[in-house]
Amino acid sequence: MNTSYQYSYTNIEELLEILVEKGFIAPATEQQHATVIGRRQVQSSDLAFVTVAPEAARHLILDLRDRFGFTHLVLLTAVDYIEEGKFLLTYLLHNYELHHDIGVQVPIGREAAEAGASMESIHDLWAQAGTYQRELKEMFGIDFPGSPRVDEPFILEGWDEVPPMRREFDTKQYSETTYFPRPGRSTNDPADYMRQKLYPKE
Amino acid sequence: MSLKDILSPLTVWRRTAEKPYTVIDPINDRPGAARYRGFHKNDMEACIGCGTCETICQNAAIDLVPVEGIETTNGDSGLRPQIDYGRCCWCALCVDICTTSSLTMSNEYIWVDTDPEVFRFVPGAENKPWDNSELGYSRAEGYQLLDPERVEMPELEPDTRLTSFIEMVQGYSAEQAKKEADRCVECGICMAACPAHMDIPGYIKAIRENDINGGLALMYQTNPFPASCGRICTHRCEEVCAINHTGDPIAIRWLKRYIADMADESDYQAITKTAEPERTEKVAIIGAGPGGLSAAYYLRLLGYQVTVFEAQPHGGGMLRYGIPEYRLPYDQLDKDIDLVASLGVEIKYNTRINGLKESNGPKESDGPGSDGGPAPSFEQLYQDYDAVFFSTGLPDPYTLGIQGEDHPRVISGISILEDVTAGKTPDLRKSVAVVGGGNVAMDAARTARRMGCEVTVLYRRREVDMPADEEEITEAKEEGVKFITQAIPVRIEDKPEAKGEQAAFVWGEAEMVDQGEDRRPKPVLQEDKIHTDLFDTVVPAIGQGSSLDFIPEDMAAKIGIIKYKIKVGLHGETGEPKIFAGGDISNRLKDAISAIADGHRAAKGIDRYLRENQSKKETS
Numbered sequence: 001m002n003t004s005y006q007y008s009y010t011n012i013e014e015l016l017e018i019l020v021e022k023g024f025i026a027p028a029t030e031q032q033h034a035t036v037i038g039r040r041q042v043q044s045s046d047l048a049f050v051t052v053a054p055e056a057a058r059h060l061i062l063d064l065r066d067r068f069g070f071t072h073l074v075l076l077t078a079v080d081y082i083e084e085g086k087f088l089l090t091y092l093l094h095n096y097e098l099h100h101d102i103g104v105q106v107p108i109g110r111e112a113a114e115a116g117a118s119m120e121s122i123h124d125l126w127a128q129a130g131t132y133q134r135e136l137k138e139m140f141g142i143d144f145p146g147s148p149r150v151d152e153p154f155i156l157e158g159w160d161e162v163p164p165m166r167r168e169f170d171t172k173q174y175s176e177t178t179y180f181p182r183p184g185r186s187t188n189d190p191a192d193y194m195r196q197k198l199y200p201k202e
Numbered sequence: 203m204s205l206k207d208i209l210s211p212l213t214v215w216r217r218t219a220e221k222p223y224t225v226i227d228p229i230n231d232r233p234g235a236a237r238y239r240g241f242h243k244n245d246m247e248a249c250i251g252c253g254t255c256e257t258i259c260q261n262a263a264i265d266l267v268p269v270e271g272i273e274t275t276n277g278d279s280g281l282r283p284q285i286d287y288g289r290c291c292w293c294a295l296c297v298d299i300c301t302t303s304s305l306t307m308s309n310e311y312i313w314v315d316t317d318p319e320v321f322r323f324v325p326g327a328e329n330k331p332w333d334n335s336e337l338g339y340s341r342a343e344g345y346q347l348l349d350p351e352r353v354e355m356p357e358l359e360p361d362t363r364l365t366s367f368i369e370m371v372q373g374y375s376a377e378q379a380k381k382e383a384d385r386c387v388e389c390g391i392c393m394a395a396c397p398a399h400m401d402i403p404g405y406i407k408a409i410r411e412n413d414i415n416g417g418l419a420l421m422y423q424t425n426p427f428p429a430s431c432g433r434i435c436t437h438r439c440e441e442v443c444a445i446n447h448t449g450d451p452i453a454i455r456w457l458k459r460y461i462a463d464m465a466d467e468s469d470y471q472a473i474t475k476t477a478e479p480e481r482t483e484k485v486a487i488i489g490a491g492p493g494g495l496s497a498a499y500y501l502r503l504l505g506y507q508v509t510v511f512e513a514q515p516h517g518g519g520m521l522r523y524g525i526p527e528y529r530l531p532y533d534q535l536d537k538d539i540d541l542v543a544s545l546g547v548e549i550k551y552n553t554r555i556n557g558l559k560e561s562n563g564p565k566e567s568d569g570p571g572s573d574g575g576p577a578p579s580f581e582q583l584y585q586d587y588d589a590v591f592f593s594t595g596l597p598d599p600y601t602l603g604i605q606g607e608d609h610p611r612v613i614s615g616i617s618i619l620e621d622v623t624a625g626k627t628p629d630l631r632k633s634v635a636v637v638g639g640g641n642v643a644m645d646a647a648r649t650a651r652r653m654g655c656e657v658t659v660l661y662r663r664r665e666v667d668m669p670a671d672e673e674e675i676t677e678a679k680e681e682g683v684k685f686i687t688q689a690i691p692v693r694i695e696d697k698p699e700a701k702g703e704q705a706a707f708v709w710g711e712a713e714m715v716d717q718g719e720d721r722r723p724k725p726v727l728q729e730d731k732i733h734t735d736l737f738d739t740v741v742p743a744i745g746q747g748s749s750l751d752f753i754p755e756d757m758a759a760k761i762g763i764i765k766y767k768i769k770v771g772l773h774g775e776t777g778e779p780k781i782f783a784g785g786d787i788s789n790r791l792k793d794a795i796s797a798i799a800d801g802h803r804a805a806k807g808i809d810r811y812l813r814e815n816q817s818k819k820e821t822s
Contacts, residue, residue: 171260175289182288182322187265190253190279191390191403197274198394201772202803 006067012048012100015068016040024060025050035081035088035107049090049103057106058120061091065125069095070102073125076132078140082167085110087117087142108142121147139165234309239292239339241310242285244326246272248304251279252389252444255296255305263289264296269327276395277442287321294339299347301387301444306340308332350449353382355456360680364652367527367622370677371433371456376412379460383409385445386452392439397791398424398799402439402454409457417461419473425798426499426542427492429534430521432459436671436793462537470541481505483812486587488580488752490549491519492794493593493785495539496801497774497808498547504809508547509587511578513554515624519595520786521794523620526645528652532623553577555752580753584780588815589808591774593785593797596746602637606694607742611705615646615743622649630655631738635707637661637691638743639668644675646743647683655739657682660689662712662725688712690727694740708734748787773807774800782808 009015019040020027026038033039039051052060064070070093079088084107091104108119121144123130133144138154141163153159162169234240246269256264266281274280283296283305297305305325310332315321326333356372363370374382388403396402401420408417421428435455443451485501487494490512498508516522517539521530543549556579583590599614601607613628615636621628632655636647639661647657659678661668665687668675679685688711695706710732712725748766750758762769762777767787774782784800786792 172262175261182286184319185265185286185322186267187256188267188279188281189390190251190266190281191393193266193268193281194274194279194391194394195399197280198276199399202399202799 005069009068010098012042012045012102015100015102016042016048016050019050019060022063024052024056034105035084035086037107046099047101047103049105051088051105051107054106054108054119057089057091057104058122058125061093061104061122062125064093064102064104069097070100071096073122073129073132074101076122076129076136078136078142078165080110080140080165080167081107082110087140089119089136089142091122116141116143118143118145121145121150123147139163141166232312234311234337236309236337237339238307238309238311238337239294239297240308241287241313241330241332242283242296242325243306243308243333243335243338244283244324245302245304245306246282246326248302248447249282249326250277250302250304250391250444250447251281251283252301252387252391253279253281253283254299254301254387254389254444255283257387258295258299260293260295261289261291263287263291267324269324272327277391279391282324282327284322284324288318297339298341298345299387300341301348301389302447303341306338308335308338310335310338346449348387348445348449349385350445352385352450352453353378355453360677360682363528364681367652369433369531370528373463374453374456374460376464379409379457380412382453383407383457387444389444391442391444392454395438395442397438397789397793397796398802400424400439400458405461406452406454406457409460414461414464415469415473418465418469421458421461422473424802425795426496427521427538427794427798428458429462429537430492430518430530431795431798432456432462433530433534434521434525435795436791438791438795462534467537470537471544478503478505481507481812483507483588483816484509484586485808486511486583486590488555488583488590488592489519489594489785490514490517490539490551491593491595491785491797492521493595493797493801493804494519494591495542495547496798497591497593497782497784497805498549498801499542499545500802500805501808502542502545502547504805506809506812510547510549511553511555511583512549512551515551517549517551523623524616524642524645526619526622526649528648529645555580555583580757584757588812589780589782591782591784591801591804591808593783593787593801593804594749594752595786595797596748596792598747598749599742600745600747602691602742602744604691604693606696606705609694609696609705609740610702611738612694612740612742615642615741616746618646618649618741627653629739632656633737634658634739634741635660635735635737636741636743638745639663639665639670640743640745641670641674642746643741643743644670644678644683646741648674648678648681650739650741651678651681651683656684658684658686658735658737660686660691660709662688662690663722664688664714667722688714688725690725692727692732695734697736700736704736704738705740706734707737707740708732750787770800771807772803773810774804775807779811782811 007018019025025040037051037053042048072094074092074094077090081088086107087110089106092101094101108117110117121133130148133147134150134154136142137150138156144150253266256266263286265284267284269282272280297307358370383406386406390403392402393399404420405417425431432455437455439454440451445451484507487498487510490510494510498510502508518535521535554577556577599616618628630650630653634650634655634657636643636659647659650657689709690712692708692710696702697706710727713728714723715726716723750763760778761781768783770776770783770788774784776783782804784804785797789796789800
């Protein structure tokens, strides 16, 4: 039993019920698509995901940290849902006492206004979030205004292309124009090869 | 310098006496996690070299290369993926998409070498330490990037089917066809299996792109019978389909039909325009079946003057007279034939080449040519035309070779089918025994069911040995046809009380006797297990032979006809340079698509022969 925080709960389902009461997520039970706001999904007895609007995300994350015992930011990452014009951020938080994880998922516009995709920073909640945010800026072009050194190169030096984790980035084309082809490579089309081998004269 | 900076080295010194926090982990023992994505493994026997891994690879790290000891065979390109680890990003998409599940990854990731060339190799072909590693990445059970399930084809229910000869397979809607086309990985393994080598990935792609005309044009490059083949093709392509290894094969035949169904007549005209100039040489074609008309189509496209001679009142050959309307409606066959005729191919119906022995077919096929004059003889065609192609098929039913077969209640399967096509009602009465296990036997049985008969099929071997298409057997069963397998006909008797109105069919149970490896077991009659059953009609349908009596003996010898069989070259060449042949009389598979391919190749052979002739004339 967790007693050291304002909201005590024992299992993930119970946690989600409290989040419903507090109005963070919808009481929906049927499984929905990950980018739908209000969606909740219990993956296992110690892992759940909830999807919330960008405006509500910081409030929820702070509550989870300070009132529910999710003191550890495991990771912050993004998925490009290019067809929907969205990035889906995932803040994975861990509760050390109960060993529960909760993923807070936040859909943000891919190209919000002219500035591009942007999200409120949480570097003041966890210092290491600044590093994640710098990485997301470089790899996806998601901006976190106010985050320390967010505009400095993270691992790509002198990158002047589309951020490489965005799905419109053409990996193959990039490698073809950037790197020299290794000599000695050749390939065969199966249908053509079978024609040469099995019915060359027909 | 602060006080802390001076003191902290002392705290470090204090720790030297404590147990270390770090653990010793030798550099040479760091196994990857159980499902780590390390160097690839490939099961060389299971891999078919379809190249889907190469296509999906985002980094162009994979090439398909020949490998020593791997043969190119039907259904296997003989190529295997070679991976360039200078480009591989270990994403495992190649493993996830692999059509045969042959490609996996070991959890081995450490390999140091000073030669960069060694990091490009064919997994499975060169012994690597990880080839037998149990751990590593493979596609998880139930995880499929490819859709293993075929879009179901709407069909009439068996009860409805029995009430008429309406086509039972109803065809895909646009949505269904696109969904089915989406399952294709465009590997092209199927093209070698198709006797006509149709560009199957090409026309399936056309469906995805909603380019019906483009698809139709592609089909006509190798097959002028798309509406017919889209219904009754033996679809050898589907047997070797890459998707068939872990799911249902793509419904290639139904997709072909979809294009033919969607294209309207004006599309048909547009796609077959030819830029070839007219040529003066005349070519005679005997038989307006798929072989003859295919030759006619491609010769006409090359500019030749083509005349087709057909004994029956309509074209299509066995497609019309051997396949019932519920499998191939006549208007669909006519659509294919009309296009060939519209190009300026003259088809003379009711024109049996003189001397051609009468088949069991409709009698009106006898007599003069359609222009009122007498039908020409084979020799006349040989004299009057620059080249002759004959594709007269197998019209004569084999007899059972048993006593009493001349009983009045014995009617051959093929003649029943011919009668129904000609609009006649065969005299079948109530109880019918069909003898045989091929498609003609199934079609005769199912036709009899539609005429209200009780039908029993008797076949001398087991059901698995039946040469009929599996779907024909299944559908016959659905329609209430009874099957007795391992039943050998013994004789047909006339019961005196039946007065020739019923036949007593005597048959015996067969025992399958093993004939050793690679040979199918032989049915042997068990003398003590003989049955006699009364039937209103006994229908032999055990195959057909050729009817080549229209060819005079001296000519037959020149062509190379031996015992009703004829051997032809790749392009239909016979022993006589001016004469070409193809279709069921000469090929092994004896199906429509093989005849179509024969006709196409013969057209190329005839074209080459006539051009060579022309250049000879010009030089002399």
